[in-house]
Amino acid sequence: MSDTHAHSVAFVRKTEIPPAPPPASQTGIVKWLRENLFATWANGLLTIAALYVIYLVLSVILPWLFGGVWNTSSLAECREVLQGRVGGCFSVLTERWPQLIYGFTYPTDQYWRPNVAFLFMLVAIAPVLFFDLPRKLLYFTAAFPFVAYWLIWGGSILVPIVAAVGIIAGYFVFDRLNKSSFAAGFFGAIATAFVIWYLGGFLIPEDQSGAMLSPVPSRDLGGFMLNMMLGLTCVSLSLPLGIALALGRQSDMPFIKWICVIFIEFVRGVPLITLLFVASVMLAYLFPPGTTTDLFLRVVIMITMFSSAYIAEVIRGGLAALPKGQYEGADSLGLDYPQAMRLIILPQALKISIPGIVNIAVGLFKDTTLVSVISMFDVLGMIRGPILASTEWNGVYWELLGFASLLFFVTCYGISQYSQWLERRLATDHR
Amino acid sequence: MSTETQNQLPDTGDLAAVDQSAMKVSNEVAISIQNMNKWYGSFHVLRDIDLTVYRGERIVICGPSGSGKSTLIRCINALEEHQKGLIEVDGTVLSSDLKNIDKIRSEVGMCFQHFNLFPHLTILENCTLAPIWVRKIPKKEAEETAMHFLEKVKIPEQADKYPGQLSGGQQQRVAIARSLCMKPRIMLFDEPTSALDPEMIKEVLDTMIELAQEGMTMLCVTHEMGFARQVANRVIFMDAGQIVEQNEPEAFFTNPQNDRTKLFLSQILGH
Numbered sequence: 001m002s003d004t005h006a007h008s009v010a011f012v013r014k015t016e017i018p019p020a021p022p023p024a025s026q027t028g029i030v031k032w033l034r035e036n037l038f039a040t041w042a043n044g045l046l047t048i049a050a051l052y053v054i055y056l057v058l059s060v061i062l063p064w065l066f067g068g069v070w071n072t073s074s075l076a077e078c079r080e081v082l083q084g085r086v087g088g089c090f091s092v093l094t095e096r097w098p099q100l101i102y103g104f105t106y107p108t109d110q111y112w113r114p115n116v117a118f119l120f121m122l123v124a125i126a127p128v129l130f131f132d133l134p135r136k137l138l139y140f141t142a143a144f145p146f147v148a149y150w151l152i153w154g155g156s157i158l159v160p161i162v163a164a165v166g167i168i169a170g171y172f173v174f175d176r177l178n179k180s181s182f183a184a185g186f187f188g189a190i191a192t193a194f195v196i197w198y199l200g201g202f203l204i205p206e207d208q209s210g211a212m213l214s215p216v217p218s219r220d221l222g223g224f225m226l227n228m229m230l231g232l233t234c235v236s237l238s239l240p241l242g243i244a245l246a247l248g249r250q251s252d253m254p255f256i257k258w259i260c261v262i263f264i265e266f267v268r269g270v271p272l273i274t275l276l277f278v279a280s281v282m283l284a285y286l287f288p289p290g291t292t293t294d295l296f297l298r299v300v301i302m303i304t305m306f307s308s309a310y311i312a313e314v315i316r317g318g319l320a321a322l323p324k325g326q327y328e329g330a331d332s333l334g335l336d337y338p339q340a341m342r343l344i345i346l347p348q349a350l351k352i353s354i355p356g357i358v359n360i361a362v363g364l365f366k367d368t369t370l371v372s373v374i375s376m377f378d379v380l381g382m383i384r385g386p387i388l389a390s391t392e393w394n395g396v397y398w399e400l401l402g403f404a405s406l407l408f409f410v411t412c413y414g415i416s417q418y419s420q421w422l423e424r425r426l427a428t429d430h431r
Numbered sequence: 432m433s434t435e436t437q438n439q440l441p442d443t444g445d446l447a448a449v450d451q452s453a454m455k456v457s458n459e460v461a462i463s464i465q466n467m468n469k470w471y472g473s474f475h476v477l478r479d480i481d482l483t484v485y486r487g488e489r490i491v492i493c494g495p496s497g498s499g500k501s502t503l504i505r506c507i508n509a510l511e512e513h514q515k516g517l518i519e520v521d522g523t524v525l526s527s528d529l530k531n532i533d534k535i536r537s538e539v540g541m542c543f544q545h546f547n548l549f550p551h552l553t554i555l556e557n558c559t560l561a562p563i564w565v566r567k568i569p570k571k572e573a574e575e576t577a578m579h580f581l582e583k584v585k586i587p588e589q590a591d592k593y594p595g596q597l598s599g600g601q602q603q604r605v606a607i608a609r610s611l612c613m614k615p616r617i618m619l620f621d622e623p624t625s626a627l628d629p630e631m632i633k634e635v636l637d638t639m640i641e642l643a644q645e646g647m648t649m650l651c652v653t654h655e656m657g658f659a660r661q662v663a664n665r666v667i668f669m670d671a672g673q674i675v676e677q678n679e680p681e682a683f684f685t686n687p688q689n690d691r692t693k694l695f696l697s698q699i700l701g702h
Contacts, residue, residue, distance in 0.1 A: 328510055329547030333561035333613060334537030336529065343560060347551050428551055428593040 064088050068399075074392035092396045093403055096387050100403070103222015103377045104386050110154070113213065114225050117151040120144055121232065129418060152221070152229070154213035162200030166193040182338065218296040222377035224407055229296075230378075231365040231411075234303040238364070239357070241304065242311025243350075247341065249316060260312070267309035273370055275302040280374035299371055307364045314356035318349035351426050358419040362412045369408075379404050439700050440684050441656035447637050449661045454643060456487040456664060460519075461617055461648045462507060467516030469502060476502050477513070478672045486616075489649045491659035491680075494669035495695060500652045503669070504619045507650070508539045521616060537565050540610030544622040546602045548594035554581065554605050555590040558612045566613065573612070580608040584638050600631025604638050611642075618642065620651040656700060660684060668692045 024030060038044040068088035069078045078089035093100065102111055124144035127137035146160035170193035178185035221229070248260035267275075279298040322345060330340035350357075372381030383400045387393050393400075462484040469477040476499045484490060492500045505511040507518060509525055509532045518525040520535050548557050558577035562568045568576070581587045584604035586597075594602055603623055610618060620639065624632040636658050643649055643662045653659065659666050660680045667677040668689070676683070676692045684700075687693045 323545075323547075325543060325545050325547035326549065328543065329549065331510060332508060332536055332539075332541040332543075332547075333609070334533045334565045335561060336533050339564050343564065344549055348549075351551065426551070428595065 060086070064398075070094055075394065075396055076392075088399050089396055090399055092387065092393045092399055096382075096393070099223060099382055099387065100379055101223045102225050103220065103382060105220040105377075106216060106222065106225075107214065107220075110214065110216065113151045113154070117148040118225075118228075120147060120151075121228075125232075129422075150213065153216055153218070155211050155215035156204050157212060158200070158204045162197060162203065166196040166200065169193065169196050218294045219376075221296065223382055224379040226371070226376065226378040227365070227368045227408075230299065230303060230368040230371065233300050234307060234364055234368075235361050237300070237304045238308035238311055241308035242315055242357075243346065245308060245312035246315035246319060249312065250319060263305075264309045264312050267305050268313070272303070272306050272367055273373060275306055276370055276374050278302065295376070299374075299376070303364065303368070307360055310360045311357055314353045314360060315349060317356065318351075318353035319345065321352050322348055351423075354419055354423055354426075358415060362415055365412060365415070366408055379407065440681075441660050441700055443657040443661045444633070446633065446657060446661055447640050449640055449644065451664070454487065454489065454646060454664070456485050459486045460484070461486045461488070461521060462650075463517075463519040464507075465517045465519075467506065467513050467518060469499075469506060469511065469513045469515075476672050477506070480516070480674060482667070482674065484617075484648060484650065486648050487646050488665060489643045489663045490651070490665045490667060491663040492650065492652045492667045492669060493654060493656070493659065493695070494675075498669040499672040500669045501621050504541075504621060504650050504652055507617075507619060508536050508541055510541075533565075537561070537613055538615055539617045539619060540607075540613060540615035541619045542603065542606050542610060542621065542623045544625050546594070546599075546606045546626075548602055548606055548609070550594050553591050553593055554586075554597070557594065557605060558609045561609070562612050577608070577612050580611045581605070583611070583641070584608045585634075598631060599627045600634045603627065603631075603635045607635075607638055607642070617648045617650070620649065620653065622652050622654070624653065624655055654699065656684070668695065670695070 021027075025034070037047040063086045065088060067082075067085060068090040069081050070090045071094065072078050072081060072089070072091040073095055075089055075092075078091055082089075098108065098111065102114060106114070120140075121144065123137070124141040127133045127135065127141055143164075146164045149163075150157055150160045170189035173192040174185040174189035176185070177188045245260050245264055248256050249264065251257045251260070276299065279302040280295065326344060326348065327340070330344040335343065369378055369380040371378050372384060375381070377385060383404060387400060388396070460483055462482070464480055464482040467477060467480040468475070480503060482503075492503065494500050502511055506513045507520060507525075512527070513525075521538055523531065523535055525531070525535060548554075549560070552560065555574060555577055558581065559570065559573040562573040562576065563570055566573075578587055578590065581590055584607055586601055586604055586608075589597055589601060589605075594605065597605065607618075607623075623639070624635050627635065632655070636655060639649070639651070639658070640662055651658075651663075663680050665677055666680050666683040668675050668683070668687075668691075670691050676687065676689045678687075683692075684696065687696055
């Protein structure tokens with residue numbers, strides 16, 4: 001064509017050009033290697049150097065990982081079996097597995113209880129995380145905290161029942177009074193719940209030895225189970241509290257606004273570990289004399305306070321990012337404040353805040369290991385204390401800490417992946 | 432200023448034809464504003480506004496930017512608070528009581544320059560939200576009403592889409608349908624076509640014309656002088672927070688009295 005074109009513009013094709021494959025150097029793996037790994041001489045050298053470093057690292061880790069020993073009963077036995085070979089002493093994980101998961105004082109014959117609670121937890125959080133699941137499952141979610149409490153702590157079944165009845169009664173009172181005024185409903189509900197809990201307290205027997213599930217005191221909880229319990233409880237409590245604080249900080253009512261601002265600024269300005277020491281030593285002074293408040297509950301209160309202050313600030317960012325028109329659109333239709341917040345503002349603000357909230361949830365979950373400094377035996381407390389201090393396993397650092405890291409990594413990576421799925425799922429703005 | 436520009440009537444373009452005589456104005460008062468004043472800090476945005484709107488009226492409010500025309504109609508449904516004077520909507524005096532404000536807002540529809548649709552809800556959900564939650568209408572019935580009004584603004588097929596998937600003109604028509612679903616007795620329009628491309632302005636104005644022909648009481652802040660001439664029964668010109676001039680459209684455009692009105696008209700109609 002090109003030679004005819006010089007003389008004349010007219011052209012008629014006589015033969016069909018058959019389709020041909022592209023040159024080998026322009027497709028598939030060859031092209032990818034050329035473009036990404038060996039684009040220039042310098043790139044090529046860096047690729048080779050990087051491959052060498054990866055080889056060095058793997059050549060140590062892989063034999064250690066796959067040449068490890070899983071069935072001895074002490075570090076000395078491990079060394080005998082290995083005879084100088086490189087290999088991990090993973091026997092500590094198998095031998096101390098129950099301690100790593102449940103702590104060292106949870107009654108051995110009751111391990112099924114936390115296991116069942118764990119399975120229930122998976123079912124209970126499913127409808128919260130995946131809203132395509134049938135909404136009826138949420139009844140199970142609502143019952144889960146009480147069932148799980150009873151399973152893990154045992155004792156009289158009346159304790160969770162009274163707690164649940166108090167909350168249900170409070171809800172009905174709120175529903176009744178809310179029609180006239182929100183404040184009446186709110187405080188009426190709290191008062192009702194407290195009255196029922198107080199009266200219910202007389203029903204609960206002092207002597208719990210005859211209970212269906214033998215009672216387990218909080219100090220006997222431990223291991224990764226403790227981390228999961230603290231993480232789940234604190235995240236699910238601090239999210240609503242954080243929303244309330246964020247809205248309170250935006251309130252027009254000066255009293256509410258200043259309470260929220262002072263709370264947030266104070267709690268954010270104090271290290272978590274300080275709050276935990278307060279929980280373990282000093283919080284008892286704040287409760288009425290003669291009452292002893294459970295250490296687990298005190299720690300939950302402190303971690304929840306801490307993370308709710310952070311979540312409040314993240315949500316405040318989301319609220320600030322919404323255009324003013326959204327508030328006006330809701331107002332102009334006659335929606336009242338709770339409706340506008342619940343239906344229009346919060347769904348959008350929370351969606352914007354997802355990455356920040358997940359960031360805090362992941363951080364909170366990992367921060368539950370800090371309870372080991374106030375002598376609660378979570379998974380890290382177990383490793384640093386009873387396991388490493390024992391004569392059998394003194395000196396097994398890599399295997400134990402690697403295992404703890406793996407547990408946390410798997411959970412946190414899962415949370416992170418879920419949040420990304422959620423963001424994609426909620427993307428309706430088509431930007 | 433030449434007399435030629437003063438007497439020029441705005442071009443109505445290819446807007447739908449309107450029979451003004453069919454749109455009846457009753458002598459029942461819809462909105463009554465007496466001696467209303469508003470300040471932003473120490474800045475006096477609205478000064479001694481007196482305005483009575485009768486049921487069935489179509490009022491166009493125009494004026495240079497910053498003249499307070501948007502603020503005026505936003506005061507009517509309490510999106511802005513006035514500091515002095517009286518506003519009475521449908522016989523209810525606007526007070527700072529929240530229940531009173533929510534009641535007035537549910538009777539007065541409003542369309543915004545930037546539509547303010549809710550991006551996390553579908554078109555249908557946008558339209559049914561307020562009837563379900565404010566009017567407590569059953570979901571099914573609210574959806575039927577919503578589809579009726581979406582058909583009226585000619586986009587029933589978009590009901591399951593999200594606002595972000597629609598063009599500006601379609602979004603504004605959804606916003607109109609959303610307001611109509613509350614069965615308001617008064618509609619406020621705050622520059623409904625200012626954020627739209629020229630070809631989309633017509634579809635929105637045609638919807639508004641249709642609404643006017645059904646006897647809706649309308650207050651429109653707009654720069655669409657063709658629409659004003661064709662639909663309005665009264666044009667109000669505002670400047671510096673005051674009502675400077677008001678008249679029937681024909682007289683307003685051909686025979687403006689105040690110098691500022693003349694200047695404004697010559698600027699927007701002169702080209």
